Amino acid sequence: MSASYVIIGDGIAGSSAAEAIHEEAPDADITVLTDEGETLYNRILIKEYAKGKLPEAPISIHDPEWYDERDIDIQLNTLVTRINPDAHTVETHEGTEIEYDKLLVAAGGTPNDLPVENADADGVHHFWTFEDARRIREHAEAADTGVVVGAGLLGIDLAAICGGQDVDAKYLMRGNRWWRYALSEAGAEIIHEGLREKGVEPVFESGVDHFEVDDDGALAAAVDGNGVRHDADFAGVAIGLDFNVEILQDTDATIENGVHVDEYMRTEVDDIYAAGDITQYWDTILDERAQNGSWGSAKQQGALAGRTMLADSGHDVEIEPFRWVSSYSITHFDFPFLSFGFPTIGDETCERSYGDNEWRRLAFKDGQLVGGVLIGNLAPQSKYKQLIKEEAVVADQQDVLLQDNFEMDELGAATQQ
Numbered sequence: 567m568s569a570s571y572v573i574i575g576d577g578i579a580g581s582s583a584a585e586a587i588h589e590e591a592p593d594a595d596i597t598v599l600t601d602e603g604e605t606l607y608n609r610i611l612i613k614e615y616a617k618g619k620l621p622e623a624p625i626s627i628h629d630p631e632w633y634d635e636r637d638i639d640i641q642l643n644t645l646v647t648r649i650n651p652d653a654h655t656v657e658t659h660e661g662t663e664i665e666y667d668k669l670l671v672a673a674g675g676t677p678n679d680l681p682v683e684n685a686d687a688d689g690v691h692h693f694w695t696f697e698d699a700r701r702i703r704e705h706a707e708a709a710d711t712g713v714v715v716g717a718g719l720l721g722i723d724l725a726a727i728c729g730g731q732d733v734d735a736k737y738l739m740r741g742n743r744w745w746r747y748a749l750s751e752a753g754a755e756i757i758h759e760g761l762r763e764k765g766v767e768p769v770f771e772s773g774v775d776h777f778e779v780d781d782d783g784a785l786a787a788a789v790d791g792n793g794v795r796h797d798a799d800f801a802g803v804a805i806g807l808d809f810n811v812e813i814l815q816d817t818d819a820t821i822e823n824g825v826h827v828d829e830y831m832r833t834e835v836d837d838i839y840a841a842g843d844i845t846q847y848w849d850t851i852l853d854e855r856a857q858n859g860s861w862g863s864a865k866q867q868g869a870l871a872g873r874t875m876l877a878d879s880g881h882d883v884e885i886e887p888f889r890w891v892s893s894y895s896i897t898h899f900d901f902p903f904l905s906f907g908f909p910t911i912g913d914e915t916c917e918r919s920y921g922d923n924e925w926r927r928l929a930f931k932d933g934q935l936v937g938g939v940l941i942g943n944l945a946p947q948s949k950y951k952q953l954i955k956e957e958a959v960v961a962d963q964q965d966v967l968l969q970d971n972f973e974m975d976e977l978g979a980a981t982q983q
C-alpha cells in the first residue's frame with residue numbers, strides 16, 4: 567500500500583506540498599485539512615479586494631475541482647486539534663481520527679489581539695483570511711473614521727484600505743516612524759507622505775491604551791497612551807502573529823516562536839514536517855535559524871517539504887536544502903517599495919536618498935549583505951539578492967553598492983565566507 571500524506575493547512579505552503587507530492591507520485595494518497603471554508607486563494611491579493619479594487623474571482627487560486635482532478639482529499643472547515651505522534655494520527659474538532667504515514671504542519675499563524683480594553687469590540691478587525699477581508703471591506707465602505715495599529719507590513723495594508731475606502735483614518739505608531747526596525751526616518755518619511763496623500767494621518771509616539779464603545783458595544787474611539795481620543799468606528803490591528811503550534815504540544819518538536827525544522831523541512835519528530843510561516847528553519851545562507859513571513863518563501867518551503875516527505879518514504883526524488891532570499895513588495899503608493907532578505911538583522915547598515923521618493927538601505931551581518939529596503943527604484947534587487955545568495959563579504963564596498971545603478975564587476979573581489 568502507498569504511504570498516506572496528510573497536510574494541515576491549505577495555504578500556499580500546504581497546497582504547494584500537495585502539488586509537489588502529486589507531481590512526483592500521481593497515485594499518492596494525499597489529504598489536506600483546513601479550518602477555512604474555502605480552498606487556496608491568494609492571500610497577498612485580499613488587501614486589494616478589501617480596498618474595493620478587485621472582485622472575488624481572481625483571488626481564488628484553486629477551485630475544488632483542482633483537488634478532485636488530482637484525487638487529493640480536501641476537507642474544508644476541519645480544524646485539527648491534536649497530533650498523536652505515537653499512533654501516527656491527527657484528531658479533528660469533531661473527534662475524527664485520521665491516520666498518516668507522513669504529516670506536514672503548514673498551519674501558519676493567527677493575528678495577535680491588542681491586550682487592551684474593548685479590543686474585541688464590534689468594529690475592531692484583524693487581517694489574515696479572505697473572510698476577514700470581506701468583513702473589513704463591508705465595514706470600511708460604511709465607516710467614516712478609523713484607526714490603524716501596527717507599524718509593519720500588514721498594518722500598512724490596513725492603512726491603505728482605509729485610504730482606498732475614504733475612511734478618515736489615523737495610523738497610530740509607537741515610535742517616531744513606520745517600520746522602525748528596517749527604515750530610518752529619511753526612508754520612512756517617504757511612506758508617511760504617501761499615507762498622507764491617501765488621507766491617512768500617521769500619529770507618532772502613540773498606540774492604543776483602550777478602545778471606547780457606544781451603547782450597542784460598537785467601536786466609537788481609540789484613546790492613545792497620551793490620553794488623546796481618536797474618533798473611530800473602524801479599527802485595524804496588525805501587531806504580529808501567534809504561530810499555530812498548539813497542535814504539536816504532544817510531540818517532541820522544538821517550539822520556539824514557531825517550530826524548528828532543518829533545511830529540508832523536517833521537524834525533530836519522525837514523520838512530521840513543517841513549512842511556511844510556522845517554521846523556524848535552518849537558513850543555509852545565514853547559518854542560523856530564521857523565520858520568514860512571505861508568500862514566496864512559504865511556497866518554496868511547501869514544495870520542498872512535499873518532496874522530502876516523498877524521499878523519506880523511499881521515492882526516488884532529489885531534494886536540495888532550502889536556500890532562498892525572500893522579497894516582499896508594497897504596491898499601495900505611486901512609488902514601488904520592496905524589502906528583501908532580512909532587512910532588520912545585522913550589525914551594520916548603509917543608506918542613501920536619490921531624490922524624491924527614492925531611497926535605499928542595505929543591512930550587513932559580519933560583512934555579508936543580508937537584506938535591505940528599496941523605495942522608488944527596484945532595479946538593483948536581483949544583484950543584491952545574488953550577493954546575498956553568494957554570501958559575499960561586501961560591507962566594505964558600500965559606495966559601489968549604493969551607486970544608482972552599479973555593475974557587479976565594479977565590486978572588488980568579494981570574499982565568500
Ligand SMILES: Cc1cc2nc3c(=O)[nH]c(=O)nc-3n(C[C@H](O)[C@H](O)[C@H](O)COP(=O)(O)OP(=O)(O)OC[C@H]3O[C@@H](n4cnc5c(N)ncnc54)[C@H](O)[C@@H]3O)c2cc1C
Nearest residue numbers: 575577578579600601609646673674842843859860861864
Ligand atoms: C493581508 C495580507 C497581505 C500579505 N501580503 C504579502 C505580500 O505582499 N507579500 C508576501 O510575500 N507576503 C504577504 N503576506 C504574507 C503571506 O501571505 C504569508 O507569508 C503566506 O500566506 C504564508 O503561507 P502559509 O501557507 O505558511 O500560511 P497561511 O497562509 O497562514 O496558511 C495556513 C492555513 O492553515 C490553516 N490552519 C491553521 N491551523 C489549522 C488547524 N489546526 N487545522 C486546520 N487548518 C489550520 C489556516 O486557517 C490557514 O488556512 C500577506 C499576508 C496577509 C494576511
